[in-house]
Amino acid sequence: MxxxxxxxxxxxxxxxxxxxxxxxxxxxxxxxxxxxxxxxxxxxxxxxxxxxxxxxxxxxxxxxxxxxxxxxxxxxxxxxxxxxxxxxxxxxxxxxxxxxxxxxxxxxxxxxxxxxxxxxxxxxxxxxxxxxxxxxxxxxxxxxxxxxxxxxxxxxxxxxxxxxxxMHPLSFREYCAFHRIETPDMSAGAGVPAVSPRQRTDLDSAYDRYLIEGGFPGVQELDAGSRIQMLQAYLRDVVARDILERSGRTDIALANQVGLFCLRNTGCGLSVNSLLDALKSVGYRASWEKINELVRLFQQAHLIGLLPEYSTSLAPKTTTTDKVYAVDQGMAYATSRANQQDLGKRLETAIYAELMRRTANGRLETVTSFTAPTQAREKVDFLVGDALASEPYALYQVTVDMTAEKTRRREVGSLEVAMAKTGIKDANIITLREATQIETEHGVIEVIPAWKWSLGL
Missing domain, CATH: 3.40.50.300 (P-loop containing nucleotide triphosphate hydrolases)
Structure with missing residues (x-):
């Protein structure tokens, strides 16, 4: 030709x-x-x-x-x-x-x-x-x-x-626009707009669907089966067109498995050693260097993001494990096994993606996770701010609900420790439904539904 x-x-x-x-x-x-x-x-x-x-x-x-x-x-x-x-x-x-x-x-x-x-x-x-x-x-x-x-x-x-x-897949506000769902007008300049009970119900329901369907524009009008097939095809497209051309002679099946592992374990710590052991246990032959390179390429292809641990040290920590997040909660849902659907991790993934949108023009590593330097090692999902410049921070804990007292104690307790260590007086727990305020000796914790926080309300 x-x-x-x-x-x-x-x-x-x-x-x-x-x-x-x-x-x-x-x-x-x-x-x-x-x-x-x-x-x-x-x-x-x-x-x-x-x-x-x-x-x-x-x-x-x-x-x-x-x-x-x-x-x-x-x-x-x-x-x-x-x-x-x-x-x-x-x-x-x-x-x-x-x-x-x-x-x-x-x-x-x-x-x-x-x-x-x-x-x-x-x-x-x-x-x-x-x-x-x-x-x-x-x-x-x-x-x-x-x-x-x-x-x-x-x-x-x-x-x-x-x-x-x-650019990222659709935010929740953009998702609502695609589906012609009315959202509160934030441009009116009269403070936070009121939301009617009916509108609140509509937005609650829409966010539930958002956690399943995700934000890729091209799948918004598809039925459930076609949407899942299309999102799986997107992964194969990334592997074929972005990963293999950059990674030499990598086995396509190996690259697919690494991509699937990262998407299915969204919101979890990513250890290359553990991933390598899991791949070897099912017959794949690879080196630590090859797996690490594939993870890096998937990050460069924007399929995943890696969330580092908060640190005020200029030297990188070699003992901490970054958390991996899928680019989109809908893609995580579509590529996970039927018995592996974790609503909490998809909610956490959606909040991570929104934080990355909001901090896109900031410094590197503006969003991190936080582990308290205590014996209990209390953890907070997201800390936002610049550690080395001592700029203000925001603390976010993400959980589906806090109806169980054990869950409530864990989420609130971890934030209290983090507030004490960082000096932050206001923190947030993002849930699916609950909305309240919790007064603590270190400040106020705002419990807010995910749809409301995602719309900037």
Whole structure:
């Protein structure tokens, strides 16, 4: 098969220009603002797991620019994952952009907005994007799902001339928007809005479904069986397209098992040694280095996140075990065994994901877990803040309910110890239903339903 000819590239550019940008359900912004086109603008890079909605978020921005009066001819969207581009010449990206400017000369003279989707599918994309940003009057937004667009890769290629914007599957508020469920309006400026009993019931029920269905946009309209199959296919897609191409001769079955283990054990400590022993016990042959590398690649592909232990030391702790979290509670549900459905861990996963959204533009390791330096080693699920800068913290404990007195004593007691050690006067216990306040000698503990906390109420 021959590479695309100049004529076929011209046709594909014309097709891309004629593409009607669809109307989209609004997603929360991960890009605060886009500057007017000019040389030396930062390159805006939208990263995230495959199918989380990066392309439609680009469409959202294109619609916004058009609504602001930007000439549509000066906005160019192109998807480099198009199979008709294979096999592609090394100059493919340059050829496509030159053809766009040939067809629309004013876009080069006046400046243009370029939205380049799945750029990692083309060779040499890093150099082309850097040259465009430095020498052309452009505002450049690129998207990608692969580990080739990991933070390390971006830092190496763009050397401080780019800004990464992490996208996640739907938040609970976005999930409600997809399902046309009314949520309290937080923009009114009149404090926390009131929620009627009927609306509270609707939101309670919606959050229950959110913990099962998750937040991948493409599965929201599917029935239960089709949704589970699709989410399992997403995992296989990550393995085939993001992991194997970066890990050499890794056995695909081994990579799948590592991915499944991480998703099924969301909210648990992840020990590479324990994972290696479990794999060897069922016949897999692998080294500690190989398993550790696969875990790292799954993290770079945004399938999982690793939560470190809180520490005020500059030196990393070698005796602590990070907790692993699935990117989405719905994917954890879809890939778990029928006898392994843990509602508490899926609730904890959803809260972790929301905390990562809220702290996306902060420092590294803004969210950690906390283990008290006491004989009892009391644990708190999430501590939010910057230890080394002594900035304010927030403490979050997550549990499905506290009707059992033993559970209540454990959750409240752990928070009391953490409040005493950190000096935090207000802490939170996030549950499915319960709402109350608990006064302690170290401060107030707010018990709040997950739907309410997730909506920022």
């Amino acid at each position: 021959m590479a695309p000819t100049a004529l076929s590239i011209a046709e594909m550019v014309a097709e891309a220009r004629a593409f009607e940008i669809p109307h989209v359900i609004h997603r929360d912004d991960v890009i605060g603002n886009l500057p007017d086109p000019k040389p030396f603008n930062l390159v805006h890079i939208i990263t995230g797991i495959r199918r989380c909605g990066k392309t439609f978020y680009a469409f959202q921005w294109i619609r916004r620019l058009i609504d602001r009066g930007v000439d549509a001819e000066r906005i160019f969207y192109f998807n480099f994952a198009d199979d008709r581009l294979r096999p592609a010449p090394d100059t493919l990206m340059s050829d496509i952009l030159e053809e766009y400017w040939r067809q629309v000369p004013s876009a080069r003279m006046k400046g243009c907005y370029l939205f380049l989707d799945e750029v990692q599918e083309t060779d040499g994309w890093q150099g082309v994007c850097q040259r465009l940003a430095e020498h052309e009057s452009v505002t450049l937004v690129i998207t990608g799902s692969s580990s080739k667009l990991s933070a390390d890769e971006i830092a190496t290629q763009f050397r401080g001339r780019s800004q990464e914007h992490a």
